[in-house]
Amino acid sequence: MIEIQNVSTSFDSPSGRFTAVDDVSLHIKRGTIQGIIGFSGAGKSTLLRNINLLERPTSGRILVDGVDLLTLSDAELRTKRHDIGMIFQHFNLLNNLTAQENVELSLKFAGVGKAERRRRAAETLEIVDLGDKAGAYPAKLSGGQKQRVAIARALATEPKVLLCDEPTSAVDPRTTASVLQYLADVNAKFGITIVVVTHEMNVIKAIADNVAVMEEGRVVEQFDLSELQRPGFHPATQSGRYLISDEIQLDRSAHAKAVSEGLLNV
Numbered sequence: 001m002i003e004i005q006n007v008s009t010s011f012d013s014p015s016g017r018f019t020a021v022d023d024v025s026l027h028i029k030r031g032t033i034q035g036i037i038g039f040s041g042a043g044k045s046t047l048l049r050n051i052n053l054l055e056r057p058t059s060g061r062i063l064v065d066g067v068d069l070l071t072l073s074d075a076e077l078r079t080k081r082h083d084i085g086m087i088f089q090h091f092n093l094l095n096n097l098t099a100q101e102n103v104e105l106s107l108k109f110a111g112v113g114k115a116e117r118r119r120r121a122a123e124t125l126e127i128v129d130l131g132d133k134a135g136a137y138p139a140k141l142s143g144g145q146k147q148r149v150a151i152a153r154a155l156a157t158e159p160k161v162l163l164c165d166e167p168t169s170a171v172d173p174r175t176t177a178s179v180l181q182y183l184a185d186v187n188a189k190f191g192i193t194i195v196v197v198t199h200e201m202n203v204i205k206a207i208a209d210n211v212a213v214m215e216e217g218r219v220v221e222q223f224d225l226s227e228l229q230r231p232g233f234h235p236a237t238q239s240g241r242y243l244i245s246d247e248i249q250l251d252r253s254a255h256a257k258a259v260s261e262g263l264l265n266v
């Protein structure tokens with residue numbers, strides 16, 4: 001589904017060229033929830049932003065559904081990005097628009113007509129249980145509600161991939177569980193492939209199928225969440241204490257059902 005091949009991303013800095021992502025290769029299977037974890041500055045957000053070319057890699061290839069994004073024209077890339085939704089730590093909603101209008105805006109950019117925009121935005125807000133907040137401005141919403149509007153906005157164009165950059169870092173622990181539950185449900189219901197960047201292992205443990213550990217721009221280790229008890233983890237994984245974090249309890253029955261029915265091939 002997502003093939004990250006030998007991707008490097010460098011920036012100019014006052015002290016010279018700085019490599020934020022250093023020769024990373026990662027294969028993310030369709031329908032899985034892939035976690036990316038690491039300390040601050042490890043390159044996680046840059047790698048995530050490489051996937052939709054919000055940050056263009058300096059070298060390497062990014063394939064989404066077999067399409068090499070770096071070969072696309074600007075117009076082709078704009079169209080392809082409708083398949084790749086994204087949510088951010090600080091929600092990135094427009095404060096002068098209502099929840100409904102924020103969601104409609106992404107549909108407008110996707111070229112959807114006015115009546116259809118209205119219908120689809122209302123429908124998508126229902127998915128995150130915010131139908132009753134459609135007319136509310138962001139200032140009147142809690143952090144969790146804002147993130148749910150952001151999820152609705154990302155889902156409105158019916159993406160195949162959802163990129164999540166620290167989706168729960170700006171909300172309290174109880175709201176974290178609720179936001180993660182919506183992400184888990186969206187994955188199970190629509191088979192959307194999700195990539196979650198976080199520095200919190202309990203987030204990864206709650207929803208991810210696989211995790212990649214980043215350190216200094218490199219993926220130093222990848223493992224399946226079922227392997228947590230095995231010995232021999234990389235020092236970065238051990239020093240991050242990623243193996244012993246607290247648990248967040250979610251209802252994963254929809255996920256288990258989707259796997260047993262073959263909707264999700266994890």
Ligand SMILES: Nc1ncnc2c1ncn2[C@@H]1O[C@H](COP(=O)(O)OP(=O)(O)OP(=O)(O)O)[C@@H](O)[C@H]1O
Binds near residue numbers: 018019043
């Ligand atoms: N546009 C940019 N220009 C220059 N340097 C950048 C740019 N974007 C990121 N960096 C640098 O690249 C490194 C990796 O940043 P990145 O945000 O990807 O890390 P991260 O693991 O997501 O960290 P955090 O958890 O703090 O968000 C950092 O040192 C950062 O300062």
